Structures are given as C-alpha cells and as structure tokens.
Amino acid sequence: MSTPQILDGIAVASEIKSEVALEVAALTARGITPGLAVILVGNVAASEIYVRSKVKTCGELGIYSEMITPPESIATEELLEIVASLNARNEIDGILIQLPLPTHVDTKRLLEAVSPDKDVDGFHPVNVGRLVSGQPGLQPCTPAGVMEVLRRRNLPVSGKNAVVIGRSDIVGKPMAMLLLNASATVTICHSRTANLPEVTRQADILVAAIGRPGFVTPEMVKPGAVLIDVGINRLTDQAEVTRFFPNNEPRQALFAKRGSVVIGDIDPAAFPTSSAYTPVPGGVGALTIAMLMSNTVKAATLRRS
Numbered sequence: 455m456s457t458p459q460i461l462d463g464i465a466v467a468s469e470i471k472s473e474v475a476l477e478v479a480a481l482t483a484r485g486i487t488p489g490l491a492v493i494l495v496g497n498v499a500a501s502e503i504y505v506r507s508k509v510k511t512c513g514e515l516g517i518y519s520e521m522i523t524p525p526e527s528i529a530t531e532e533l534l535e536i537v538a539s540l541n542a543r544n545e546i547d548g549i550l551i552q553l554p555l556p557t558h559v560d561t562k563r564l565l566e567a568v569s570p571d572k573d574v575d576g577f578h579p580v581n582v583g584r585l586v587s588g589q590p591g592l593q594p595c596t597p598a599g600v601m602e603v604l605r606r607r608n609l610p611v612s613g614k615n616a617v618v619i620g621r622s623d624i625v626g627k628p629m630a631m632l633l634l635n636a637s638a639t640v641t642i643c644h645s646r647t648a649n650l651p652e653v654t655r656q657a658d659i660l661v662a663a664i665g666r667p668g669f670v671t672p673e674m675v676k677p678g679a680v681l682i683d684v685g686i687n688r689l690t691d692q693a694e695v696t697r698f699f700p701n702n703e704p705r706q707a708l709f710a711k712r713g714s715v716v717i718g719d720i721d722p723a724a725f726p727t728s729s730a731y732t733p734v735p736g737g738v739g740a741l742t743i744a745m746l747m748s749n750t751v752k753a754a755t756l757r758r759s
C-alpha cells in the first residue's frame with residue numbers, strides 16, 4: 455500500500471482564511487465591515503480557549519468582533535434579551551452562542567431566538583431545514599469545513615460510501631446531510647449500531663465524531679479509505695499514551711513535558727490502512743474557525759449587500 459496523504463487542516467484553513475480576508479476587504483471598501491458577536495456564558499476553560507481563538511481570527515481577517523461574557527448564573531430570559539438586542543443591530547452579522555451552556559439555560563429556546571440570517575453556527579431550525587432540503591443557507595462550521603477539505607484536496611464524494619460515526623446535532627447529523635447532498639451513499643452509526651466494524655469497513659469516506667479517544671481501530675477501516683477525524687480528546691494516562699503512540703517519540707516527549715497529549719477518535723494505527731487522513735492535532739480543528747469566518751462574511755453579504 456502506498457503512503458497515505460496527510461490532509462493538512464491548517465493549510466486548508468489558511469487557504470479559506472486568505473479568501474475570506476479578500477472578501478472582507480472588498481466589503482469594507484463598500485462601507486460594510488462584517489461583524490461577529492460571541493456569547494460565552496460562565497467559565498468553561500475549553501470554551502474560553504475556543505472563543506478567544508475565534509475573536510483573534512476575526513481581528514486577523516478584518517472582521518469586527520465583540521465578546522459578551524455573562525456569568526454562569528444568568529437566566530434564559532436575560533440571555534434572550536441579549537440575543538434580541540444583537541438581532542436588532544445592523545453592524546452585527548453573526549451571532550454565536552458558545553456551547554455547552556449551563557444546564558439551567560434553555561439551549562433550544564436560545565438557539566431558536568437567533569435570527570436565521572445571523573445564525574453563523576447553522577444551528578437554527580430554519581437553517582437545519584434549509585440544509586436538509588438542499589437550499590442555500592448557513593451551515594454548521596465543522597462539517598462544512600470537512601467538505602472543504604474533501605473538495606480542495608480533490609477527494610471525490612459522489613457515488614462513494616460515506617459512514618459517519620456519531621449523530622450529534624453539531625457534527626454527525628449535518629455532516630451526513632452534506633455528504634448526502636454531495637451524492638454520497640451515507641450511513642450514520644452511533645452507540646446502538648449493530649456490527650459497527652462491519653459497517654465502517656464499507657466506508658470509502660469514514661468520519662469519526664464521537665469523542666472517544668482512538669475509537670476507530672485498523673480492523674474497522676477499508677484499505678484505501680479516506681479518514682476524517684473530528685475528535686479532540688486529551689490523554690492524561692501514560693499507559694494510554696504508550697498504547698496509542700508506541701513508536702512516536704515526539705508525542706511521548708510532549709506527554710513527558712505537559713502531562714497530556716491530544717488524540718482524535720481514530721487510533722493512529724489505522725492511518726496506514728487509509729489513502730488519506732486528517733491528523734489530530736492539525737486536521738479538522740482549524741477548519742471550524744475558518745468556516746465561522748466564512749459564514750460571517752456570507753451572512754454580511756446576504757444581509758447587507
């Protein structure tokens with residue numbers, strides 16, 4: 455078997471961001487500066503890192519951004535008021551509510567309160583409906599980013615067997631729908647799927663989005679498949695690091711230094727069986743932010759020009 459192609463998500467994200475920056479410059483020249491508002495409730499460390507990265511990227515591309523950081527204790531009603539005021543402001547094109555929210559907050563109600571025209575996450579039922587019925591609209595960033603990797607690296611989708619492991623509203627379901635819209639034959643697998651390895655072995659394109667470290671093992675992969683790893687999991691146990699990265703000196707050294715390393719949902723031992731794969735880190739992660747920027751500019755263009 456030939457050496458698999460590494461699908462460099464950082465490189466693809468850079469391509470997208472360069473294009474977005476040009477669009478931002480063209481809009482700004484016409485007096486339209488795209489604007490993104492990010493709502494981050496409480497102090498979830500991982501969410502803070504993601505949100506800071508989103509705001510920073512806005513700055514790099516010339517997109518106006520603001521961060522709203524209400525305390526953990528904020529009530530749903532108050533959050534609804536914040537969303538209503540953002541909906542009403544013309545200079546705000548995108549509204550992103552970082553998930554997960556505290557358990558006392560009515561997440562569904564809040565996501566439905568965002569104007570569908572400003573719903574840069576693509577989570578509003580109107581945009582979900584548009585995606586399902588194949589109409590143009592704002593699409594969830596991570597699955598849309600995966601489609602960009604496939605398209606920009608000339609990996610054909612039409613007529614292929616695509617298997618998505620995971621059925622979340624954020625990744626699994628929209629991913630399956632995008633692959634279907636691109637004429638793949640799509641199967642969605644989840645925790646109740648019978649004979650999972652038998653199903654995944656049919657996949658020409660296998661997307662793992664379950665949040666379980668190294669879940670996809672070599673026996674689950676068809677030789678020559680394209681592997682897309684959406685998982686970002688942190689290993690803090692030496693034995694696990696040794697198991698997943700037995701001959702990987704840099705990763706061992708990183709663990710020794712930091713006490714943790716990240717791994718995707720795909721066991722790296724499965725990579726040599728594939729024809730192409732997204733690594734973790736350096737794969738799909740960077741695309742989520744690039745597509746958020748792209749969606750913000752799309753929303754600005756549709757709403758204001």
Ligand code: GUN
Nearest residue numbers: 550551552553554575595
């Ligand atoms: N939390 C994890 N992923 C996402 C995402 O894509 N959007 C939002 N809003 N929150 C998230």
